[in-house]
Amino acid sequence: MYKIGLTGGIAAGKSTVLNWLLTHDIVTVDADVVARQVVEPHTPGLEAVVAAFGKDIVRNDGTLNREKLGAIVFRDEDKRHQLNTILHTYIYEKMMDLTAEYEAKGYETIIYDIPLLIETGWVTMMDEIWLVYVDYDVQLARLMERNGYTQEQAKARIDSQMPLADKKKYAQVIIDNNGSERDLYEQLNELWRKECHRFVRRK
Numbered sequence: 001m002y003k004i005g006l007t008g009g010i011a012a013g014k015s016t017v018l019n020w021l022l023t024h025d026i027v028t029v030d031a032d033v034v035a036r037q038v039v040e041p042h043t044p045g046l047e048a049v050v051a052a053f054g055k056d057i058v059r060n061d062g063t064l065n066r067e068k069l070g071a072i073v074f075r076d077e078d079k080r081h082q083l084n085t086i087l088h089t090y091i092y093e094k095m096m097d098l099t100a101e102y103e104a105k106g107y108e109t110i111i112y113d114i115p116l117l118i119e120t121g122w123v124t125m126m127d128e129i130w131l132v133y134v135d136y137d138v139q140l141a142r143l144m145e146r147n148g149y150t151q152e153q154a155k156a157r158i159d160s161q162m163p164l165a166d167k168k169k170y171a172q173v174i175i176d177n178n179g180s181e182r183d184l185y186e187q188l189n190e191l192w193r194k195e196c197h198r199f200v201r202r203k
Contacts, residue, residue: 001099002109002198003125007117008132009164010157011143013177013184017132018113020188026199027107029098031091031114031122038090039064045090052086053079074160084120106202118170119162131171133164138178 006021006028008014021028038045041062049069050058057069073080095112102110111130114122123129134142136158143154168174173191177184 001103001107002127003099004109004111004128004130004198005117005122005126006111006113006130006132007115007167007171009115009134009139009161009167011139011146012132012134012164013142014113014115014132016177016181016184017175017188020185021111024192024196024199026111027102027109028111028113029095029102031095031112031116034091034094034098035087038087038094043090045087048086048090049083052082075156080160084116088120108200108202109198116161118167123170128173129171130173130175131164131167132175132177133168133171134177136163136165139164 006014006018008017018028018030037043039049040046046058046064049064053069053072057065057072059065069083073083099110112122112126114120117123117126117129139158140151140154143149143158144151147154149157175184175187175191
């Protein structure tokens, strides 16, 4: 199984790239979706998070209150690291289960959509890294427009992540999203022409 890690940063355009990939029948594993699944009510993942951060982060219906948890970990790097460490094992197990399922169905390549691919060490498990890159100023402007944030709010969220410029050295493929959506799709079409042979499914 050939593993490609797709990563980026907030407001870099990774979701747009992922949606394009899905239209080409490429198998993807979305770490954000998996991360939500492992903290659903009555899961060991949620129990572990509650043990670390308290019962106040659970709503009356048993679901995780992401806003309360976010308020705890957003500005505290140690707590954010603690949360990521707790979830890593559960996310890893679920993603490996999905990988085995796709491999059994004859797929030879999977793209893993992992926002914290490099920060959490997933990078070492990948055969190739694709980075969706934008300059800091472009990232800032897009986040402010998309979410209605002030400049200070947008900067705080961007600065809580590893800078995209620092991620470049890990990437074999850099998808530059500083331009228009048309520019992005042209890059993706060219990338597909080069890489499509990897995504042939065994019968």
